[in-house]
Amino acid sequence: MRYAQLVVGPAGSGKSTYCSTMVQHAETENKTIHVINLDPAAEYFDYSPIADIRELIHLDDAMEDDEMRFGPNGGLIFCMEYLLENIPWLKEQIGEDDDDYILFDCPGQIELFTHMDTMKKFVEFLKTENFMICSVFLVDSQFMVDGAKFLSGTMTALSVMINLELPHVNLLSKIDLISKSSKKQIESYLEPDPHILLSEINTGSRWSEKYTKLTEALGKIIEDFSLVRFYPLNIKDEENVADIFFTINNIIQYGEDADVKAKDIDLHPDEDGEDSFG
Numbered sequence: 001m002r003y004a005q006l007v008v009g010p011a012g013s014g015k016s017t018y019c020s021t022m023v024q025h026a027e028t029e030n031k032t033i034h035v036i037n038l039d040p041a042a043e044y045f046d047y048s049p050i051a052d053i054r055e056l057i058h059l060d061d062a063m064e065d066d067e068m069r070f071g072p073n074g075g076l077i078f079c080m081e082y083l084l085e086n087i088p089w090l091k092e093q094i095g096e097d098d099d100d101y102i103l104f105d106c107p108g109q110i111e112l113f114t115h116m117d118t119m120k121k122f123v124e125f126l127k128t129e130n131f132m133i134c135s136v137f138l139v140d141s142q143f144m145v146d147g148a149k150f151l152s153g154t155m156t157a158l159s160v161m162i163n164l165e166l167p168h169v170n171l172l173s174k175i176d177l178i179s180k181s182s183k184k185q186i187e188s189y190l191e192p193d194p195h196i197l198l199s200e201i202n203t204g205s206r207w208s209e210k211y212t213k214l215t216e217a218l219g220k221i222i223e224d225f226s227l228v229r230f231y232p233l234n235i236k237d238e239e240n241v242a243d244i245f246f247t248i249n250n251i252i253q254y255g256e257d258a259d260v261k262a263k264d265i266d267l268h269p270d271e272d273g274e275d276s277f278g
């Protein structure tokens with residue numbers, strides 16, 4: 001068996017930073033995890049990938065081709081389809097070692113994950129290669145400090161989850177960058193009471209009044225079926241990173257021979273009165 005995280009999320013949400021944080025953290029636990037860059041437009045990351053899609057195709061190749069003349073979005077989709085057509089290349093890069101653990105740092109174009117089947121086909125490939133996979137969806141917490149934006153981020157997370165059909169973890173990234181009051185606001189949305197969120201969305205504009213029932217219905221579906229849950233990610237808090245690593249490893253059954261105890265990430269204030277954001 002092999003293990004993988006498919007690291008997805010909008011552009012700039014912190015996917016590459018998450019990958020290098022996880023690699024460094026795993027080292028502290030004497031575990032080795034690898035990263036593969038799947039973003040053909042990536043400019044910078046500070047991990048050493050074991051494979052890089054840019055060696056197969058770069059976004060510029062698709063955009064500068066006289067026949068294709070793709071724009072950035074079409075070009076990116078073309079690159080991902082090109083990867084699927086050349087999957088033996090990736091197969092060779094991945095090798096066949098049992099027990100390997102790989103993070104796939106994906107491009108930030110979210111439609112690849114919400115409603116196109118390109119990445120789903122990629123997931124099918126990984127399954128045939130004996131990978132246990134968890135999708136990890138990152139969303140920048142700075143864009144979640146508002147009821148309407150939080151609901152929108154939640155719906156995107158849900159679309160990714162439904163489209164990929166994988167065990168799934170949502171992370172609120174860059175928690176270290178938001179103020180205490182913003183943290184409190186986000187924490188209130190994480191409470192199991194949809195009315196806190198809905199009351200905020202439903203005040204103000206005429207538009208929100210008109211669509212109150214729709215918003216309420218969306219909020220209730222998510223809440224009633226416990227469909228989407230977010231974990232705060234603070235890369236500066238080693239304990240928080242360890243908790244997330246542990247939780248995902250449990251999901252993909254990595255290290256199941258070890259003494260794996262059920263443990264979850266604390267989303268509520270502990271005895272010391274510290275909040276979950278560290």
Ligand SMILES: Nc1nc2c(ncn2[C@@H]2O[C@H](COP(=O)(O)OP(=O)(O)OP(=O)(O)O)[C@@H](O)[C@H]2O)c(=O)[nH]1
Nearest residue numbers: 010011012013014015016017018108173174177235
């Ligand atoms: N302070 C802080 N900065 C972060 C964090 N995560 C990412 N960043 C910064 O945010 C920017 C974007 O981060 P990336 O990791 O490149 O994001 P990405 O999702 O891989 O971006 P794309 O490749 O464009 O899709 C970089 O300048 C990072 O240094 C975080 O948790 N805390």
